[in-house]
Amino acid sequence: MSAGTFKLDGVDVAFDDGDTLLAAAQRAGHHVPHLCWHPRLGQSGACRVCTVRVDGRWAAACTTRAAAGQVVENRTPAIDGQRRLLLQLLFVEGNHFCPSCEKSGDCLLQATAYEMGMTGPQFEEFYPNRPVDASHPTMWLDLNRCILCKLCVRASTEVDGKAVFAIGGHGVGAHLLVNSPSGTLGDSAFADSDFAASVCPVGAILPKRRGFAVPVGQRRFDRAPVSAQVEPQGDREGGHGR
Structure with a gap:
C-alpha cells in the first residue's frame, strides 16, 4: 500500500x-x-x-x-528552459561531436537535449584538451565526453565495491580520476563486467571493438524519445544488489 x-x-x-x-x-x-x-x-x-x-x-x-x-x-516551458540552459553548458564544457560519436542515438545527454528542444550550442565552446585512455584491454575511457554525473563513481563504489573512479579538482578543473598506481584504467581493478562499465549516460566509458554494432537509426533513442522510455524499476532506489 x-x-x-x-x-x-x-x-x-x-x-x-x-x-x-x-x-x-x-x-x-x-x-x-x-x-x-x-x-x-x-x-x-x-x-x-x-x-x-x-x-x-x-x-x-x-x-x-x-x-x-x-x-x-x-x-513547464519555464522549467524546461532552465534545463535547456544546463544542457547547453554541459555541451560547451566538453567535446561532444554527436554525428561522429558511437554513442549517438543511445546517449541520454543527446536525447535529453532533443527532448528540451535544444538544436545547437548557445555559447562559445571551450574545446578542452582532455585525454583518451585506451590502456584497458576491453574498455576505453574518453574524458572528452564525461559530464561529471558521478554515475560511474557511485556504481563502482556502491555496487561493484571497487571504488575505481573519483572526482578531483574544482570548478572548470573538475575531472574524473582513476584509482590506480598510474592513474590509467588498464592499471586499475576495473572490469568490463562491472556495473560501472555500463552505467555511463554518454560515451565516456565504452567497450572496445564494438563501435557502431547497432546501426544509426536503430538505436534506443532513434526508436522513441527519452520521455517515452521510462527506465525499468527492478531495483528500488538505493538498492545496491550486485
Missing part, C-alpha cells in the same frame, strides 16, 4: 515511504528529465537537470522526498 500521493503536473502519483519524487514518478511511468540518477544507486543531485518546482519552490526531484499533498511542476 502506498504512503500517499502527490500531484505531478496535475496527475496523482502514488509513492512509498522513502521514495524521492523522481523515483515515484518514474515508477508510475512519468518521465522527469535527468542525467545523474539511476534506480540502482543512491541519491546524488549532481546534474540538477531533474529540478522541479515543489509547492512553488525549486528542488531536485532525485533528492527530494515525496510527501502527501505536494504539488510538483515538472514539464
Whole structure:
C-alpha cells in the first residue's frame, strides 16, 4: 500500500515511504528529465537537470522526498528552459561531436537535449584538451565526453565495491580520476563486467571493438524519445544488489 500521493503536473502519483519524487514518478511511468540518477544507486543531485518546482519552490526531484499533498511542476516551458540552459553548458564544457560519436542515438545527454528542444550550442565552446585512455584491454575511457554525473563513481563504489573512479579538482578543473598506481584504467581493478562499465549516460566509458554494432537509426533513442522510455524499476532506489 502506498504512503500517499502527490500531484505531478496535475496527475496523482502514488509513492512509498522513502521514495524521492523522481523515483515515484518514474515508477508510475512519468518521465522527469535527468542525467545523474539511476534506480540502482543512491541519491546524488549532481546534474540538477531533474529540478522541479515543489509547492512553488525549486528542488531536485532525485533528492527530494515525496510527501502527501505536494504539488510538483515538472514539464513547464519555464522549467524546461532552465534545463535547456544546463544542457547547453554541459555541451560547451566538453567535446561532444554527436554525428561522429558511437554513442549517438543511445546517449541520454543527446536525447535529453532533443527532448528540451535544444538544436545547437548557445555559447562559445571551450574545446578542452582532455585525454583518451585506451590502456584497458576491453574498455576505453574518453574524458572528452564525461559530464561529471558521478554515475560511474557511485556504481563502482556502491555496487561493484571497487571504488575505481573519483572526482578531483574544482570548478572548470573538475575531472574524473582513476584509482590506480598510474592513474590509467588498464592499471586499475576495473572490469568490463562491472556495473560501472555500463552505467555511463554518454560515451565516456565504452567497450572496445564494438563501435557502431547497432546501426544509426536503430538505436534506443532513434526508436522513441527519452520521455517515452521510462527506465525499468527492478531495483528500488538505493538498492545496491550486485
